[in-house]
Amino acid sequence: MWDYSEKVLDLFYNPINQGAITDPQEPDVAVVYGEVGSIACGDALRLHLKIQESTETIQDASFQTFGCTSAIASSSALTEIIKQKTLDEALEITNKDIADYLGGLPEAKMHCSVMGQEALEAAIYKYRGIEVEQHEDDDGKLICSCYGISEPRIRRVIIENDLTTVEQVTNYVKAGGGCGTCQAGIEDLLIEVQQERTALSARVASEVASQATNKPLTPMQKINLIQQVIAEDVRPILLADGGDIELYDVDGDVVRVLLTGACGGCASSSETLKNSIETSLQAKVSSTIVVVPA
Ligand code: FES
Numbered sequence: 001m002w003d004y005s006e007k008v009l010d011l012f013y014n015p016i017n018q019g020a021i022t023d024p025q026e027p028d029v030a031v032v033y034g035e036v037g038s039i040a041c042g043d044a045l046r047l048h049l050k051i052q053e054s055t056e057t058i059q060d061a062s063f064q065t066f067g068c069t070s071a072i073a074s075s076s077a078l079t080e081i082i083k084q085k086t087l088d089e090a091l092e093i094t095n096k097d098i099a100d101y102l103g104g105l106p107e108a109k110m111h112c113s114v115m116g117q118e119a120l121e122a123a124i125y126k127y128r129g130i131e132v133e134q135h136e137d138d139d140g141k142l143i144c145s146c147y148g149i150s151e152p153r154i155r156r157v158i159i160e161n162d163l164t165t166v167e168q169v170t171n172y173v174k175a176g177g178g179c180g181t182c183q184a185g186i187e188d189l190l191i192e193v194q195q196e197r198t199a200l201s202a203r204v205a206s207e208v209a210s211q212a213t214n215k216p217l218t219p220m221q222k223i224n225l226i227q228q229v230i231a232e233d234v235r236p237i238l239l240a241d242g243g244d245i246e247l248y249d250v251d252g253d254v255v256r257v258l259l260t261g262a263c264g265g266c267a268s269s270s271e272t273l274k275n276s277i278e279t280s281l282q283a284k285v286s287s288t289i290v291v292v293p294a
Pocket of ligand 1: 143144145146147175176177178179180181182183
């Protein structure tokens with residue numbers, strides 16, 4: 001049995017904004033719909049928008065869906081979220097926003113929130129005369145032929161939702177959930193995205209650090225950089241050993257940290273502080289930093 005939030009159940013039993021929107025044939029008003037999924041795959045959503053053309057504002061939204069509890073609740077939630085937003089504002093909405101509005105969705109049902117976000121995008125691009133396929137697939141290749149899911153789409157959902165496993169990707173976009181032959185390709189994409197993230201973080205850290213050598217950091221820049229070094233260089237090592245770290249305070253060059261988990265009660269924690277954390281912070285933030293326990 002799925003563990004649904006109260007909001008999901010409420011919107012399932014009492015869906016709002018269900019149905020189509022009739023075009024009133026009024027000046028300055030356009031009615032358009034975007035569609036994703038397919039009935040053959042078990043999920044399909046058509047999202048209708050009524051748009052005030054002069055301001056590009058969504059005056060009304062409704063949906064028709066063929067799907068489960070989560071699909072109905074996600075669609076209802078989406079229509080509520082986007083009303084009175086401009087099209088540009090609506091394009092900023094992610095599937096996470098939909099899931100958050102619902103108080104969360106079971107992970108195996110996250111594809112319903114992704115479907116909502118994609119239907120919204122499809123409707124807006126259609127209104128603007130842009131083919132969604134052109135936008136989404138660019139020159140991307142098809143990864144999952146069972147569900148017709150391209151590389152850019154999988155890449156995007158991995159990045160936007162911080163996904164790390166093939167199973168999660170299947171939960172979010174269904175790719176990999178059929179014959180399974182594409183799972184190796186999904187795995188490769190997960191590794192690629194992770195490598196790109198690591199390379200980007202390293203570049204940002206070194207750029208900030210090189211700025212730091214030329215110009216003193218502001219207190220805010222310094223705290224941000226310390227947080228970044230802890231998150232990227234220190235924390236993964238401690239997590240691997242069953243421990244964790246929290247930045248407690250920064251006072252000038254004194255950085256106070258809280259070691260928790262296995263590191264919290266570890267007899268060698270002060271050694272860890274000196275050798276690992278302080279050395280990293282001295283190398284990347286300031287050579288005068290001293291790390292002490294909170
Ligand atoms: S090709 Fe992706 S599950 Fe079959």
